[in-house]
Structures are given as structure tokens and as C-alpha cells.
Amino acid sequence: MPYKNPVISGFHPDPSVCRSGDDFYLVTSSFEYYPGVPLFHSKDLVNWTQLGHVLTRPGQLDLSRAPSSGGIFAPTIRENKGTFYMVTTNVSAGGNFYVFTDDPRGEWSDPIFVDHPGIDPDLFFDEDGTVYFTSSSNGAKGPGIYQSRIDVKTGKRVSDVTFLWTGTGGQYPEAPHLYRIGAWYYLLIAEGGTEYGHMVTVARSELPDGPFESCPRNPILTHRSRRMPIHATGHADLVQAPDGGWWAVFLGIRPVGYPNRHHLGRETFLAPVIWTEDGWPVIGENGTVSELMPSGTLPLQPAAAQPVKDDFTSPALATYWNMMRTSSPELWSLGEKESCLTLRGNETTLNECGAPAFVGRRQQHFVCDVSAHMTFAPQRDGEEAGIAVYMNDRFHYELAVTRISGERKIIFRRRIGSLQKIENEAPWTSDSLVLHVKADKDQYTFGFSDAGEPTFWFGRGETALLATEVAGGFTGVFFALYATGNGARSESPVHFDWFDYKAVE
Secondary structure (H helix, E strand, O other), rough: OOOEEOEEOOOOOOEEEHHHHHHHHOOOOEEEOOOOEEEEEEEOOOOOEEEEEOOOOOOOOOOOOOOOOOOOOEEEEEEEEEEEEEEEOOOOEEEEEEEHHHOOOOOOOOOOOOOOOOEEEEEEEEOOOOOEEEEEEEEOOOOEEEEEEEEOOOOOOOOOOEEEEEOOOOOOOEEEEEEEEEEEEEEEEEEOOOOOOEEEEEEEEEOOOOOEEEOOOOOOOOOOOOOOEEEEEEEEEEEEOOOOOEEEEEEEOOOOOOOOOOOOEEEEEEEEEOOOOOEEEOOOOOOOOEEEEEEEOOOOOOOOOEEEEEOOOOOOOOOOOOOOOOOOOOOEEOOOOOOHHHHHOOOOOOOOOOOOEEEEEEEOOOOEEEEEEEOOOOOOOEEEEEEEEEEEOOOEEEEEEEEEEEEEEEEEEEEEEEEEEEEEEEEOOOEEEEEEEEEEOOOOEEEEEEOOOOEEEEEEEEEHHHOOHHHHHOOOOOOEEEEEEEOOOOOOOEEEEEEEEEEEE
């Protein structure tokens, strides 16, 4: 029975996976979004349920100075003797650190920082108890993979940082993962940059600190220069299933149009791994993957369908919601008005590197319908609330109610790099309306309705203008509920009674 790639759609890059018994746990990068490091669970590697996030407290996650695509890079998750570890880099505050827990569904520890350079850290627990910390760095021997040994109880290094491997010659050797499989230590890395030349390469050694011999069949995964619906495959992690079979999770993109543009972000894909007679791994179909892949002996267990409509009746936000850089009680509440998400705008707008009143979820499907019911009565010029299609602080679209020169209006605005314009506006008198966004592969269409009336379509924006190839960065598009005072703290709260996300594709 085939399964469909990606196994986790939308902006979920740099996947790392571990197995504990019959359970698989997976984490992905989160950059400037809060909480940090989405955490997923599966029984079959194909069907994943988000448990929550690993970094959920301000003491674990300082994003106050994180620009767009700053913050948390490339986590690795590992289990050792019943303890789970997640190691990552906060490139905007503190560098490399790890947290740990006995129960991945519960709270994780405060961070333990490690004096080891670079990004994309990996933890490897050898059979003799030695713990190896490996990262990508531009060190004494240039760009490559560097390693030290640490005391995992304290994070202190107990060795110098040494060079392991520079890869096969591709730019940006990164994403190292070290494994012991049989008699060999395997070092899996990514090369080529997280773009269209991305690839996975592997080397092996009889010792965990090398010297490492490059696989003669490298790269073992790449879609570079191929005409395929999936591109930029790389940043892989290996895991063994209970039946002994091997699998790889990795990131990829699904570009649209020509030239290629991708706006959903880098997503999580899955492929089987076979081993050659001379002991080298091969990912997928001789180094490539398809949207439909054979599941082999995986015991497929489809996850329960998640509700598409959020009525905000739970005491906590659903796991798919994120804020920008912080989760301040001054900005949002589920208790101020019953069965509503309440936002209170502050001085910050979506155009700034700050912490606006922003609660967003990833766009995970090319074709989808999004809507939300909003109650908002702005009392002061500049107070604004609505729904945004958001890539970063320089590329986004908004449909909002605001007050301009004493008059309440509904507006559609586009921000594309240094260009910003209100493309459409109209007087608006009601405190209540439903905001609509209809997405397909090529464009977003924005509209609104009142009291069950038909939708009035009000504006359009190209998906290509929010694509990474245009907007830059490492993230993907969010649908966000937001509020702002445009330079001053807003006196008027906005209440969202519900938010609906319907996948059409």
C-alpha cells in the first residue's frame, strides 16, 4: 500500500526522528516562531500527530533579538536509556544547547548550553557511555563537520573540538548525524545548501571520531537537475523500524510554476533505506523519491482526522498555533471573552522585527479555504485587526478592519519588499464580519461577508510573491489572525469566535 509524500506538509523543515519501542518522535525547525520546535508522534512513520512543542517557556527560548528566519535552527532528537534529548541552535541568543525529559509528552528541561561552535548540532551516545557532540562549522580547517566529547549532565566539553569531514565538495556541509550500525560509524550530512542543489552524502569510519571514508555512490539522495515535483531534498535522518527495516526522513520542497517558486516552505518527506552488499545506505529509489512511495512492511495506522474548525473553546490553543517571538498574555487571551480568541494590538506591526499580536498556523495545502469570524470596533485611528497571509516582515498580504481619519474601513493591503500599498478599501460600519481567504497554487483571493451574506471578493495576491525565491529566508506561509495599534497600544480588543481551515486538494 503506498503512502503520500510529504508526510508532514507545510513549513516543517530539518526533520529529525528517533524511536522508542514502537513509538517514533520527530522534531523540526521553528526559527522565530513561538513555541519552538514542533514535536510529532507516530506509530508508523507515515501518519504523524503533533503533540505540541519542545520549547514552551521563556526560560527555554529567547527570540527577542531573532530576525525573520533567525532563532531556532535544525534540532536533533535522540533517546538514550529512557531519557529523550533535543539539541539545537538558537542563532540569535546563546548558540548550541540541549534540553531533556523522561516523557516527551510532558515538560522539557531548562537549556544546557554547550561551548561548541557551529549549527545543526547532533548528539551521539556510544555504547561505552561517551557522548559526542557534532556540528557544522567554519572552523580551523574551513567549512565542514566538527566534533567534541561532552559530559551530558553538565554540557561541559571534555575534549577539544576536532575536524571530521568536509563532505564531497558541495557548499555548506551541514546537518551531521552520527550513527553506529554494525561495525561501522556512519556520518550522514547535507551538502549544496538548502536549495535546488541540496543533497545527502555519507561517510563511515571504524571510530566515531574518524578518519571517515566517503561513500563511492555519493550523493545517496538528491533531486538536483531533475524534472520532478519534489526538489531540494536533503537534511536527512535515519531510523530503524521495529521490524528491522531502515527509513529516512528529510526535507524537500514542492515548487509551483516556471521558474520554480515554493511558498509552503520546506516540508518533511519519508523514504525507505536499503543497504548495499558492501554496507552503504541508499535512500529511496536509487537516491530519488516520489510523491507516492511503497510503504513496505510499515504497519500503517492512519491518525484520527483533526478538526478543521477551531471554536476556541479549549483552555489552551491547539498545537498548530504559533506566535511571533513571544507568547505575551498582554497580546492574546482565551479567557477574556468566552469561546473566543482575543487579541490586543500593541505598537508593533507585521512590517517589523518584533512581537506583534499574532496567532498563526502554517499553510499546509496548496488549495484551501480559510475563514474567521471577527468582532472589532476600532475607536482610534490606526487600530487595526484582521487576517494576514504572512511569509515574513517584508512579504505579506492583509485583509483588515481599521480606522483612518476617523472613519472605519475595511482594507486589502499588500507588502512586497520595499513596496507597500492599500490596494482596495471601503467604508465599514458593522462590528462583526467574516474574513475569507481562498488559496490555489497561483494566487490568494481575499473577501468578506456579514451576517450570512454572500462573500464579497475584495483583492488578490500572487503566491509567487510570497515564495522563498522572492521573499528569501527559511520559513513558509502562515495564515495569521493579528491586531496592531500601528505605533501605539490599541485600546480596542478584537475577538475571533472561530477560525476554519478547509483543505481542498
